[in-house]
Amino acid sequence: MNPATTYGFRVNRAGPLALLQDAGRFGVRHLGVTQSGPADLHAWAWANQLAGNRWGSPVLEVTFGGLELQAECDLTIAVTGADLSAKHDTQPLPMWLRIRIGKGERIVFGAPARGLRAYLAVAGGFSAEPVLGSVACVVREKLGGFDGQGQRLAEGDRLTVSMPDCAYTEAVEAPESEQPDYSRPAVLDLLPGAQIADFTGRSLYDAFNCEWRVDDRADRMGVRLTGPALHCRIGSMVSEGISLGAVQVPPDGQPIALLNDRQTIGGYPRLGNLTPLAASRLAQCLPGQSVRLRPTGAEQALRQHRAFIDQVQA
Amino acid sequence: MTHTALPRLESAGIDSWMVRLFETIEENNLLWLSALTHDCEVAFGEALVDLVPSYTTLLVTFDPLRISSWEARKRLADVLHNLVPDDAGGEGELHEIATWYDTSVGPDLERVARLSDMSVESVIKTHSFQEYRVFALGFSPGFAFMGLLDESLTCPRMNTPRQKVPAGSVAIAGQQTAAYPAVTPGGWNLIGRTAARLFDRNREGFSLLKVGDRVRFVSVDRQTFESEGGDPAPAEPAKEETGS
Numbered sequence: 392m393n394p395a396t397t398y399g400f401r402v403n404r405a406g407p408l409a410l411l412q413d414a415g416r417f418g419v420r421h422l423g424v425t426q427s428g429p430a431d432l433h434a435w436a437w438a439n440q441l442a443g444n445r446w447g448s449p450v451l452e453v454t455f456g457g458l459e460l461q462a463e464c465d466l467t468i469a470v471t472g473a474d475l476s477a478k479h480d481t482q483p484l485p486m487w488l489r490i491r492i493g494k495g496e497r498i499v500f501g502a503p504a505r506g507l508r509a510y511l512a513v514a515g516g517f518s519a520e521p522v523l524g525s526v527a528c529v530v531r532e533k534l535g536g537f538d539g540q541g542q543r544l545a546e547g548d549r550l551t552v553s554m555p556d557c558a559y560t561e562a563v564e565a566p567e568s569e570q571p572d573y574s575r576p577a578v579l580d581l582l583p584g585a586q587i588a589d590f591t592g593r594s595l596y597d598a599f600n601c602e603w604r605v606d607d608r609a610d611r612m613g614v615r616l617t618g619p620a621l622h623c624r625i626g627s628m629v630s631e632g633i634s635l636g637a638v639q640v641p642p643d644g645q646p647i648a649l650l651n652d653r654q655t656i657g658g659y660p661r662l663g664n665l666t667p668l669a670a671s672r673l674a675q676c677l678p679g680q681s682v683r684l685r686p687t688g689a690e691q692a693l694r695q696h697r698a699f700i701d702q703v704q705a
Numbered sequence: 706m707t708h709t710a711l712p713r714l715e716s717a718g719i720d721s722w723m724v725r726l727f728e729t730i731e732e733n734n735l736l737w738l739s740a741l742t743h744d745c746e747v748a749f750g751e752a753l754v755d756l757v758p759s760y761t762t763l764l765v766t767f768d769p770l771r772i773s774s775w776e777a778r779k780r781l782a783d784v785l786h787n788l789v790p791d792d793a794g795g796e797g798e799l800h801e802i803a804t805w806y807d808t809s810v811g812p813d814l815e816r817v818a819r820l821s822d823m824s825v826e827s828v829i830k831t832h833s834f835q836e837y838r839v840f841a842l843g844f845s846p847g848f849a850f851m852g853l854l855d856e857s858l859t860c861p862r863m864n865t866p867r868q869k870v871p872a873g874s875v876a877i878a879g880q881q882t883a884a885y886p887a888v889t890p891g892g893w894n895l896i897g898r899t900a901a902r903l904f905d906r907n908r909e910g911f912s913l914l915k916v917g918d919r920v921r922f923v924s925v926d927r928q929t930f931e932s933e934g935g936d937p938a939p940a941e942p943a944k945e946e947t948g949s
Contacts, residue, residue, distance in 0.1 A: 417754050417755055418754070418755060419755075419846075419911065420755040420756075420757050420766075421755065421756055421757050421758060421842060421915075421916065422842050422846055422847060422904075422911055422912040422915075423842040423843045423844060423845055423846045423847055423848050423912070424846045424911075426755075522906055523906060523911060531845075531889075532845065532846055533887070534846070534906070582716060582718055582719065583716070584715065584716055584717060585713075585715030585716065585717075585723065585725075629728075629729075629730060629759070629760045629761050629762075630759055630760065630841060630843065630850070631723065631757075631759045631760070631761070631762040631764065632717075632723070632757030632758075632759055632762065632763070632764025633764070634717040634718045634720070634721035634764060634766060635718060635720075636718055637717070637718070654843055654844055655757055655842070655843045656757065656759050656841055656842075656843035656844075657843075663716070663718075664716075664717060664718035664719075664721075666718075666719060667719065667720075689716065689719060689774050692719045693719050693769055693773060693774060696719055696769060697769075697770065700770060
């Protein structure tokens with residue numbers, strides 16, 4: 392083990408899906424390697440901010456819950472994102488807050504109460520050897536994670552952390568306005584894309600005025616939405632690169648919003664792209680939850696994104 | 706709807722532009738896409754995040770904290786204005802991929818032969834005769850879409866994809882061919898297997914094949930395949946109608 396790292400946690404119980412995620416894997420998408428990184432960029436970035444880490448530090452993404460960790464030394468942590476009924480030993484775990492946990496104490500994630508994915512950052516950051524420039528864990532590609540082979544956390548794993556630069560300071564909490572209630576219906580901002588005018592008028596009306604239901608076919612690759620069938624005059628296209636948040640519409644007319652682990656190229660017409668914050672919000676929706684799509688402009692979307700980044704890098 | 710003339714810049718989110726150069730798949734597209742990729746690297750420098758070339762397009766992703774969408778668009782317009790085809794670099798590297806064509810590792814060989822109305826030997830000859838170009842990478846790391854296949858071999862994707870296609874499987878679908886770098890699900894018709902390491906995290910550049918490269922499949926026997934480290938374990942037969 393690197394001398395600047397130490398064992399921070401032992402995994403007592405792994406739960407269905409806990410993954411190590413830094414900002415993502417960049418500069419290799421032309422090789423067919425997916426972007427990866429946190430499905431909810433917003434909560435992930437806040438976890439690092441609260442833990443006092445720099446942008447991009449590796450964080451645990453805990454989906455559905457079920458994970459139980461035991462601290463192997465005194466640690467400063469912050470947990471953000473979904474309310475997965477987490478406990479600090481027997482007490483409810485305070486979220487969106489920098490807290491201190493002692494050696495031997497446990498963090499226990501239960502079942503989803505609000506939202507789907509929680510983010511646990513430790514001061515100093517989790518530590519793993521980057522693969523293709525990133526530790527972001529992609530099970531399908533067998534890349535990243537603590538072992539470099541794309542493995543999700545497993546019982547008995549010991550998780551290495553980097554020593555924090557500075558000692559614990561006072562508790563810091565994220566502003567209330569930055570702590571979303573994921574159980575409320577989501578409104579997702581979408582930047583219209585090049586094929587939008589190829590959809591029928593009726594379909595465009597439906598796309599932006601109907602409620603969409605999050606299907607149970609939803610994962611880190613993409614989230615399928617069910618509702619009225621959308622019709623596009625283009626059936627399929629020559630495959631081309633797909634950017635984050637692209638909302639593609641296959642011939643069955645049911646849109647799929649493509650998230651971090653999407654395939655790098657694809658050939659269905661697209662309504663456009665969810666903004667990064669809208670993609671984050673969608674990643675917290677449980678199957679059956681309802682969402683709406685709202686068209687937005689590039690200028691407003693960029694302003695909003697930059698305001699968010701300014702806050703988490705403050 | 707009527708679109709404006711090509712090339713065209715299309716919005717693809719707050720951090721990306723789609724540069725659409727062509728409507729149809731042609732080998733000559735690669736000369737232009739190669740030049741465009743190179744010029745974008747120069748024009749965007751540190752602000753560049755990813756470039757994804759494909760058959761007719763280049764997706765350009767940049768850091769929206771460093772440059773705005775408008776600035777990115779302006780740089781792309783300048784690049785397009787000065788773009789000249791890359792006649793030299795666009796030729797691409799030539800790879801010979803040693804392939805063991807056999808019905809055990811290529812369980813769809815016989816069906817392909819039947820659908821193409823030729824013998825298995827002719828399928829192998831036709832597939833290995835030609836030089837292919839890599840048009841795009843995607844689906845999984847290092848998976849190269851190559852074409853165009855001789856029209857006599859055209860065989861549709863399978864209706865029921867296999868859950869596990871063995872690594873190294875050489876396959877065809879439509880007018881394209883590919884080799885599976887790793888075990889993944891897949892719906893292409895398997896006709897053989899290569900021992901070549903198509904994606905290797907320890908290799909400089911990681912992927913054996915890149916967009917624009919040229920590929921020739923060379924027929925080898927089982928012994929050669931195995932001596933190169935190939936795994937001869939038979940592939941799962943297709944669930945397709947046999948047509949018999």
